[in-house]
Amino acid sequence: MAYVRKNVGGLTANERKRFVDALLEVKRRGEYDEFVRTHIAYFAADGETHLRAAHMAPSFLPWHRRFLLDLESALRRVDPSVTLPYWDWTRDRTTTSTPWTKDLLGGNGRRSDQQVVNGPFAYATGGWTIKVGVTDGRYLTRDLGRAASPLQLPTKDDVNWALNDPVYDVRPWDSTVTQGFRNKLEGWGTGSGSASWHNHNRVHRWVGGAMLGAASVNDPVFWLHHAYLDMQWERWQRAHSSHRYLPADPPGADDPQHGRVVARHDKLPPWNDTPDQLEDMSGIYRYE
Amino acid sequence: MVDGDGATAAGATEQVRASTTAGPGRRRVTRGLLSCVAALALAPVVAASRPVPPAAGGDSFDETYRGRHIQGVRLPAAGRSTSDDAWRITVDGRPLHLMRRADGTWLSMVDHYTSYRTPLEAARAAVDELGPGQRLCDLAPGLLDHTLPDGAKDMMGRMGTTVDMDGMDMGGVGAGGTGMRVGGRHGVRS
Numbered sequence: 001m002a003y004v005r006k007n008v009g010g011l012t013a014n015e016r017k018r019f020v021d022a023l024l025e026v027k028r029r030g031e032y033d034e035f036v037r038t039h040i041a042y043f044a045a046d047g048e049t050h051l052r053a054a055h056m057a058p059s060f061l062p063w064h065r066r067f068l069l070d071l072e073s074a075l076r077r078v079d080p081s082v083t084l085p086y087w088d089w090t091r092d093r094t095t096t097s098t099p100w101t102k103d104l105l106g107g108n109g110r111r112s113d114q115q116v117v118n119g120p121f122a123y124a125t126g127g128w129t130i131k132v133g134v135t136d137g138r139y140l141t142r143d144l145g146r147a148a149s150p151l152q153l154p155t156k157d158d159v160n161w162a163l164n165d166p167v168y169d170v171r172p173w174d175s176t177v178t179q180g181f182r183n184k185l186e187g188w189g190t191g192s193g194s195a196s197w198h199n200h201n202r203v204h205r206w207v208g209g210a211m212l213g214a215a216s217v218n219d220p221v222f223w224l225h226h227a228y229l230d231m232q233w234e235r236w237q238r239a240h241s242s243h244r245y246l247p248a249d250p251p252g253a254d255d256p257q258h259g260r261v262v263a264r265h266d267k268l269p270p271w272n273d274t275p276d277q278l279e280d281m282s283g284i285y286r287y288e
Numbered sequence: 289m290v291d292g293d294g295a296t297a298a299g300a301t302e303q304v305r306a307s308t309t310a311g312p313g314r315r316r317v318t319r320g321l322l323s324c325v326a327a328l329a330l331a332p333v334v335a336a337s338r339p340v341p342p343a344a345g346g347d348s349f350d351e352t353y354r355g356r357h358i359q360g361v362r363l364p365a366a367g368r369s370t371s372d373d374a375w376r377i378t379v380d381g382r383p384l385h386l387m388r389r390a391d392g393t394w395l396s397m398v399d400h401y402t403s404y405r406t407p408l409e410a411a412r413a414a415v416d417e418l419g420p421g422q423r424l425c426d427l428a429p430g431l432l433d434h435t436l437p438d439g440a441k442d443m444m445g446r447m448g449t450t451v452d453m454d455g456m457d458m459g460g461v462g463a464g465g466t467g468m469r470v471g472g473r474h475g476v477r478s
Contacts (some may be wrong), residue, residue: 043400044387045388045390046389047390047391134425135419135422135423136399172390196402197401201402213400214398262300
């Protein structure tokens, strides 16, 4: 029986508490910091010769789907009633709306040092000390809306721009492609400035602080953000049922992307699953 | 990854791996990861086939920006298997690791979801995000070990499912309840 992932705004007070408590327990057990490390380790950029599994690549979506399943499993070992909620940033768009409340993720960082000082993930609670970070700061940081240079969260139109593209991804399967659902959702644009960050990337930038860096997993909103993106992949699949994950086959030996992207039946490191095996989650969870 | 254009990429890979994580040193190297020590941070080796736009307009920079001492120097190509850029960047003496996008722009560990035209712009943008009194940690070395030849992917997959990273047993149960575990192949740890 598949479990349900809910909109975080629709969680009951009890569900919120259980979700937060499970996160804190996973952190206390030392498991959470391993997720931070894994995300850092698998962020490879496309100007390099590395295999790109997590970003700037077709497997951006299945990689994060698999990553979320592992965190969700860790949460459910603590409390089997918990599932990952999603944050619909096209609807909950202000710095004080869900999930930035004291009973969920806490609020914005304070102006002086971006430190989150209220809610369950504030440093002073002792339960959310940053151990794997880009800086030596030990507290969670946020800069919601980017005070010094404000930007807006993506809109429904921005998400639909991605959803309406019937092709999953296109050559050369990297951050430079301007067509294909994957990069329209991942959000690597051309040029510089505000217009160049779309959907996924723009939300990381809007939250700011820890979410802007390599150790973005330190902010638990990472999971709610990616659950919403994961839901968009499912919506895209329903809207374009004759289309699938691409590339279907690994780029050939004479292709510059040879060995640098994960094709449909390739194993997705660090796991044994393939994108093909991760396309249908209906036996495990569904979105409400 | 040993024929056609792939030979260049594979060669570059081996260079990087040999210098960072080869052999029994792998764990030792990664064990030091994430500790806040000053160390050499190399901008990554990049694909030789890509056109190279102008970098910072020179081979080095050294300036104080918003009270932080930013230094960068383009590393000589000798000893590397590609002709592309590699930069050593520090902020107040601590390494700032940069990654390169296929369009030639740069992103840093601090600002990971935006890219900048030059290493200097990326370094300044990183300083913009550093809170008062915060210093960079060195996250770089493990990130240089991203590419594995095809044959090693299987091993990687097995590591992801079975290797107990120095006792860090995640005990994960993932998709389909197959008992998969989280565990980066770098064994990244603090």
